[in-house]
Amino acid sequence: MNFLSVFIGKSLRRRFLLVNGAFLLCSSLCLSAIFFTQIRSTLNKEFEKRGWALAGLLATESWSAMSSADSLATFDSDKNTQRFLQGVAQVLSQEEDVAFAGIANPDGKFLAHRVSESHREDFNRQILESRALKTFLMDAEISHFTAGVCRNHMPSVSYSDPKNHRDCVYIGQVHLGLSPARMLSEVQYALWRSVGLALLISLLGLGLVWLITTWVLRPITKMNEVVREVAAGNFTARIQATTEDEIGSLGKALNEMTWTLADQQEELASRNKELQLVATEKERLYTNAQIRATRLEVMNELAKAMASSLDTEEIYGHVYRQLRRLMEFEYFTVQRFLKKEHMFRRDYVWMDQPVEGVEVGQKIKSDNTPIRRVQRTKMPLSIPDFEKDALLSDGWLSKAGLKSGFIVPIVAGDEFLGVLGLACKQKNAFARVEVATVFAIADTLAVVLKNADLYQRLQTSFVELTETQHRLAKSEHVRRAEKLRSVGQMASGIAHNFNNVMSAIIGRVQFLKLKTLQGEMDEKAVEDCLNVVERAALDGAETVRRLQEFSRGAKATAVEKTDMNELIRSVIQITRPRWKDQPEQRGIHIDVETDLRDLSLTACVPGEIREVLTNLIFNAVDAMPEGGTIYFHTREINNKAEITVGDTGLGMPKDVRDRVFDPFFTTKGVQGSGLGLSTVYGIIERHGGSIGVVSEPSKGSKFRIRLPLAEQDTPQHTGDPMMSSQPWRILVGDDEPNVREALADLLRLLGHNVIAAHDGESTLKAFGEHDFDLVFTDLGMPDMSGWEVTAAIRKSHPDIPVVLATGWGSEIEDEHAHERGVTRVLAKPFTVQKVSSLIAELQGIARRRAA
Incomplete structure (x- = not known):
């Protein structure tokens, strides 16, 4: 079956020709076989007819001689009869196709016989026996015709066996051997002629079939070509459908299909183009996503590394290793800018092959170099071909086999810190995205380098600060000691001044006592003495104030x-x-x-x-x-x-x-x-x-x-004028009787109602029993401090002003006093001007608050 499929093939023409050729061949062979059978039958019949005719002729010729004999016994001795019969046999044997002619007596003994020249060698005497003759003729493929001879009848072919005829007086028998060779030759000729005719008819029919097939299949072939072109993508191919038959309809249908396919192909091409654009975009996005993922991973790794270390050499190593994950290069360097020297220092370098003269720590001048361009613009510089750059064509980079590279600045804010450079042995080796990635890494590196610089300076400053602290601690101790020594040196002079002050006060007081005892006091003398005492006391207070300010x-x-x-x-x-x-x-x-x-x-x-x-x-x-x-x-x-x-x-x-x-x-x-x-x-x-x-x-x-010099809005410290005020209910608490009574008398003199208390507890008791507009309290009292008295008052009356009167007034910060509830601090010793001015100020605040 496989052989048949291969032999027949896939061609419709071949199949059609083979089927029709086989049909024609079979039909021709059948017709040839019929024709051959008829010819053969005719030849056989003619052969047999001729054989029987010759046998009859031989019998007829022999009958006259045999019937004239006196008896059957005289056949063998009658020479004339034998010669006659021999002559008859001789004549008949010369007929075409006659192989043997013989005349035998009723016993089967041949009276006369003749063999043709072509068969003479095959006969012998024993074969001439009638029984053996039939077998021989059959073996020799010679047709045997025999006829009986009756005395009382003319020979007839129908009496082939006169013994069985009741009216026949049997006197003998003739035998004729007719060779069928010529007849068989004619049959064979007829056979070949039939076969040739069949082949000729088959060939003629096959040619006709081929012509018909070609004519029929021509539009189909054209359709096949068009379909093949359509299958190849040529949707403009068309079938010339000129007939209205089925093939023409098929052609038109194919054309319509082609038009439809062309439209669909155009639409499909448009969609394919869109899909291709989408696929390209997706591929680009995927590639970019991969690049971004790698970049983010690299940036993350670098961020971790940079966050865990401020060692610049270790950080440079991390940057190099992470960049190797992103791109291929044969040269990597980080160069720091030395601002004071206006030069670059190669802090890190890696090369696949070391180059003499390129070392870590090497200082490089930046004049007329690409690095100088990067420093000026603070933007990346890509150099796709070193040979085309006049500044690099003769440099060591080209001699080292490096063909292209780029430089990115390391900038922190507006400060240029250095550059990061990469180079490769291929031209145009770096894409924009790679330059942008390294630029982004350089920004991160700039922050780390800035922090590393700050950390280094901080360490240096810390060391210097530690040394300075030790020196300051020592110097502060020395300074305080020197100041105390100065105060100690001034102590005798201050004692001298106080002695003078006390002498003036004591002298004037004793003078007033004596004058009073003598009764000679007048108002002018009393006023002069009091003025001297007041001036001496104020001078002593001023001396103390100056000493405090000097000492602290x-x-x-x-x-x-x-x-x-x-x-x-x-x-x-x-x-x-x-x-x-x-x-x-x-x-x-x-x-x-x-x-x-x-x-x-x-x-x-x-x-x-x-x-x-x-x-x-x-x-x-x-x-x-x-x-x-x-x-x-x-x-x-x-x-x-x-x-x-x-x-x-x-x-x-x-x-x-x-x-x-x-x-x-x-x-x-x-x-x-x-x-x-x-x-x-x-x-x-x-x-x-x-x-x-x-x-x-x-x-x-x-x-x-x-x-x-001072401007107009600069505050000026002036003396405290004497100011009038409205009468207030005032509570004074102080453990020093002289100070307490002096302040109470002074306040009464200014027109106020005053209650005095001798310690903190009595001050709070009096405050609870009466209503007051103002409270004066000393800072240092034996049972509780002025801070505690103020805190207790604030719990029940947060708005009543409290004045802290103390000899440590210059030591207390106003802000600290306000935080603890004190309204004002009055430094001792105080004058009537200070007290009156303070009360007037507090009354003004109260009026504004009430309004």
Whole structure:
């Protein structure tokens, strides 16, 4: 079956031809077989007819001779009869196709016979027996015809066996052997002619079938070609359908199908194009997503690495390893910009093959290089071909086999930190997305490098700060010791001043007592004595205040309008023990001269300027071991207040003068801290002023200070005027009877109703029994402090003003007092002006609150 399928093939024409050819061949062969059968039958019949005719002829010719004999016994001896019969046989044997002719007696013995030349060798004497003759003729394929001869009848072919005829007097028998060779030859010829005719008819029929098939299949072939073109994608191919038969209808249907397919193909192509665009877009998005995922993973890994370490070399290694995951390169470097040197330092480098001269730590000039371009623009620079870049074509990068690369800046904010560069041995090796990725990594790296730099500076600063703290701790201790030593040195002078104050007070009080006893007192003398006592007491209080400010430093930090000349006079007075009393004990005389001209008010913190002038006076005293003069000079110049403090001491050489304001620099050995003049310099700088020094050895020193004058909105500290106020109910609590009674009498004198209490408990008891508009309480009382009294009052009456009267008034911050419920702090000793002004202020606040 497979062989038949292969043999027949897939061609319709071949199948049609094979089927029709087989049919024609079979039909032709059948017709040829019929024709051959008829011819053969006819030839056989003619052959047999001729055989019987010749046999009859032989019998007829033999009958006359045999019937004339006297008896059958005379056949063998009658020579004439035998010759006649031999002649008859001879004549008949010469007929065409006659192989044998013989005449036999009734016993079967041949009386005469003849064999043709072509069969003579096959006969012998024994064969001439009638019984053997039939077998021989059959074996020799010779047809045997025999006829009987009757005496009383003419020979007839129908009496082939006269013995069986009742009317026949049987006298003999003739035998004829007719060769069928010629007849068979004609039959064979007829056979071949039939076969040839069948083949000819088949070929003619096959040709006709081929022509018909070609004519029939031509449109089908064309359809096949068109279909093949359509199958190949050519939807413009058309079938020329010119007939109205089934094939024409099929062609038109195919054309319509082709048009439909063309439209569908166009639509399909459009959809395929859309799908291809979608697929391309999806592929691009997928690729970008993969790249982004890898980038995010790399950025995440770098973020973890950078967050866990500030070691720049370790971070560079992480960046290199993560970039290897994203792209291929043969050169990687990180170069830091050295701002002071205007050069780059190669902090990290990796190459697949080391190049001589390219080392870590190497410093590189950036002039006329691509790095300089990146530094100027702060944008990435991609170089697809080093050979086309004039700055790189002859450089070591090209000689190392590197063909392309790019450089990205490392920028933190507006600060350029360096560059990150990659290179490859192929041209155009890096895509934009890769440059953008490295640029993003460089931004992260910039933050880490900035933090690493800050951390390094922080470590350095921490070390320096630790050292400075140790030095400051030591210097602060020295400074305090020096200040206490100065206070101790002034103690005798202060004691002298207090003795003078007490002498004036005691003398005037005793004078008043004596005058009273003598009865000679008049109002003018009493007023003069009281004025002297008041002035002496105020001078003593001022001395204490100045001593407090000197020993602990000024508390206030607010700038005030200050009379600089008055401030200088107060400093001269408070430092008098240091520049006058102590030197005189050693036999040394120091004078202070002043040339204080009219000045506008100066904007400063009085306590800090007081500390500056005190330091300068002390330094001047130290610079005059043999005595001399300290002079002060003030003037107003260029909207500045200029204060000059000079001395006639030893002076300073240039090297000392250049370092005189440096911290911890001193020429006093172990006795000096080296912080005095550096503190002075810092205070003047904070005030927006300036300080300079002029000094030469043996010619003394001159310090010139300039401070800004006060503006209109600068607050001014003035004295406390006497102010009138409305009568209030006031409670006074103090454990010191003199202070308590003095304040109570003073308040009564101002027209107020006053109740006095001797400690904290009695103060709270009186507050609970009466209604008050104001409470004065001392800070330090034996049973409870003024803070506790204030807290107890605030629980029941949060709006009543409470004034804390204390000798530590200058030590207490106003903000701290307000946090603990105190309305105002009144420093002891107080004057009637301060008290009246304070009450008037509190009454104004109460009126505004009530309104």
